[in-house]
Amino acid sequence: GAGVSQSPSNKVTEKGKDVELRCDPISGHTALYWYRQSLGQGLEFLIYFQGNSAPDKSGLPSDRFSAERTGGSVSTLTIQRTQQEDSAVYLCASSLDPTGSKRYEQYFGPGTRLTVT
Amino acid sequence: GEDVEQSLFLSVREGDSSVINCTYTDSSSTYLYWYKQEPGAGLQLLTYIFSNMDMKQDQRLTVLLNKKDKHLSLRIADTQTGDSAIYFCAERMNNRKLIWGLGTSLAVNP
Numbered sequence: 038g039a040g041v042s043q044s045p046s047n048k049v050t051e052k053g054k055d056v057e058l059r060c061d062p063i064s065g066h067t068a069l070y071w072y073r074q075s076l077g078q079g080l081e082f083l084i085y086f087q088g089n090s091a092p093d094k095s096g097l098p099s100d101r102f103s104a105e106r107t108g109g110s111v112s113t114l115t116i117q118r119t120q121q122e123d124s125a126v127y128l129c130a131s132s133l134d135p136t137g138s139k140r141y142e143q144y145f146g147p148g149t150r151l152t153v154t
Numbered sequence: 155g156e157d158v159e160q161s162l163f164l165s166v167r168e169g170d171s172s173v174i175n176c177t178y179t180d181s182s183s184t185y186l187y188w189y190k191q192e193p194g195a196g197l198q199l200l201t202y203i204f205s206n207m208d209m210k211q212d213q214r215l216t217v218l219l220n221k222k223d224k225h226l227s228l229r230i231a232d233t234q235t236g237d238s239a240i241y242f243c244a245e246r247m248n249n250r251k252l253i254w255g256l257g258t259s260l261a262v263n264p
Binding site: 079082143144146148 | 158189195196197198199202242244252253254255256257
């Protein structure tokens with residue numbers, strides 16, 4: 038079945054450029070999460086979307102990071118003026134409506150490996 | 155503060171049992187998870203346990219939770235080379251985000 042998909046799978050960019058990362062959640066999943074996994078680090082929460090509610094942006098490391106979710110489905114994470122420390126694997130996850138019995142299961146995409154040179 | 159800790163490496167022989175341990179700090183966590191990440195692949199949910207349970211078994215996997223000590227373990231019976239991966243422990247702080255450990259790299263030797 039269709040899982041969470043992300044694109045691109047790899048992105049190499051020059052320092053100072055903007056990048057956009059895309060996530061397609063599992064159909065019917067209303068919650069969407071972005072995480073970052075840096076080398077030697079654990080998973081770092083970035084942002085969470087749930088339905089039409091205001092997103093939880095508490096994990097975004099700086100104002101260079103932003104995300105949107107259009108139509109309650111596809112999400113785009115944008116990093117402006119990229120820095121070398123932004124190099125990481127960016128993971129997207131989705132889960133069913135948080136009021137349901139499966140609300141605590143998050144399903145992850147394969148990630149986008151971002152390298153800032 | 156919020157913290158999840160795991161040992162970074164574990165090496166076992168094929169056929170032996172593996173036990174991966176995790177400690178967490180927040181007693182209000184509701185669910186605790188184990189995820190598996192194979193090389194070059196995304197994260198795969200292996201299993202999870204609700205905080206009012208102390209054990210959950212699923213085929214070769216056994217999860218033990220000691221809520222008093224805030225200790226979680228994952229036992230893999232009859233470990234195979236295909237089990238070689240990084241295993242992440244995570245606790246749910248609320249219904250919005252998980253706090254993750256750094257992952258335990260499991261090496262299975264033939």
